Amino acid sequence: MSGKKPYDPFESIHKLSLLWEKQINDFIYHWTDNKDFIKMSNTGTEINSRYLEKFKKNQEALAGVLNLPTKNDIANVATLTVQAEEKIEALEEQIWDLQDTMKSQNKEIESVVEISKEIIKLTKQLKTELVKTKKEQIETKELKAELQEMKFELMKLTNFKEEFESIKGLLEKNKEVDRELAGSGTAK
């Protein structure tokens, strides 16, 4: 090996082509960068457009006579298809809205059901409480009756006590009378 870089002809070709391309493009740039070229291009475009316009008009006229569809007819049909697509799209969006409303309503219903469940639970609790309270009320009534009875008994007892006291008083009086009688007996 000589240590020299091997010869690559394509490298030189590429370098040369870059140079040529730049030179040609620069030339075209300067050649076209003027008012006359622009006016000429515009005129050329206009002539081309007018020629094509005439040609199209004639083609349309001929196709009309022969009842043949032209590209314009096909374009009109395509426009109808796009319009139909847009309508389907609008319907689809309305379905979305409905779905969204349904979803939100479902959520609301779910929350109402949840609340109802809570209410039922609460009602059951209240019912149980009520039964309990009724039971307690009956018990209280019974207690009241018992108390009344006790009160009555107490009243009886009080009467009895009073009677007893009066008997006791009478007995005391009797005793005193007896004592007095006994005293007077001894004095005689």
Add this chain to the structure above:
Amino acid sequence: MATEAPFKGSIPEFDYQKEVDRWANVVKLLSEPEPKVGQTPRTEVWRKNKSVLWHYPAKQKKYEIPLFFVYSLFNKPYILDIDPKKSVIKNLTDMGYEVYLLDWGTPGYEDKKIGIDTYVEKYLKTAVKRALRHSEAEEITLVGYCLGGTIASIYASVAEEPIKNLIVATVPIDFSTFVGPEKWAEGLKNGDINLDHFLDIYGVVPSKYVEMMFRAIGSPIYFTNYTMLLNRAHDHRYVEKWRRMNKWTLDQVPFTGEAYKQFVNELVKGNKLVKGEFMVGKRAADLKNIRANLFVVSGSRDNLVLEEQSKPIMDLVSSEDKTYVCVESGHVGLALSGLFAGIVDQWASSRSNPLF
């Protein structure tokens, strides 16, 4: 007695293996079918006329807010997913983003009345709504590339949909700077060049004419891509890259007449986007209506959309969070190299509601 070759030193040495590889690749290139593009798995979300909204699911979803790509009307959007190894879309889905791409499709003569405003109002708006519904996200990030960035900006200024972030790359906004010969710009502005009649008759600008227009602005004569290919044909990876790029470059899209008229008369000639006078339906697309976080990317070697054309958007919007970067890249290189995915991720990751 040793004999020495008389011409030794004057005959150039060839690397024979390199030459064999070169010509083997050239033969392969000529005989093989076209390279496959757009290989990232995707599903169709919505279709209207020729436009399709594609969804590229995230490998492992890491961000709540999806990315919605809007590409130019001039070219096909598969440049964003051209090479499996360097695909912008694939890289982003690998990073954990849900990606949506609106492919405008190839318009025909029947679409001649579709203008930029129609594209915004009846296509982009609906597609964004569909993407939001499909992703179940509450907000979206719009990513516009080239003229797609202009369209995304127009839409963002009239949108009722929740756009959190707006990313625009190599985007032409201010058309007071014209790329191309000076007299052409003058002729366009003072009416010496008027294509209205031509557009009315043709209906759509044929794809070949679109290609010629770009050639005329950039370099009318272009053959160095072939000499470059010959020069580097020994490198298999370069040949593959060249084939994909060549396929995309030649795969231009026709431009609808109405959209072209609006582009030339209202955007280029009237500079109405900067003035806030471009109309979408009954609303003026005033960029100061944009309040989304804004990220603008320019290429320092971009000779099709200059920095001066992109940068003015920074002062025209009302966004509080806005970032401008100029990267070392050309107009297409940003997407072709896959570099764009990393740039988007760097900015969008903190603004896309990370999931964990």
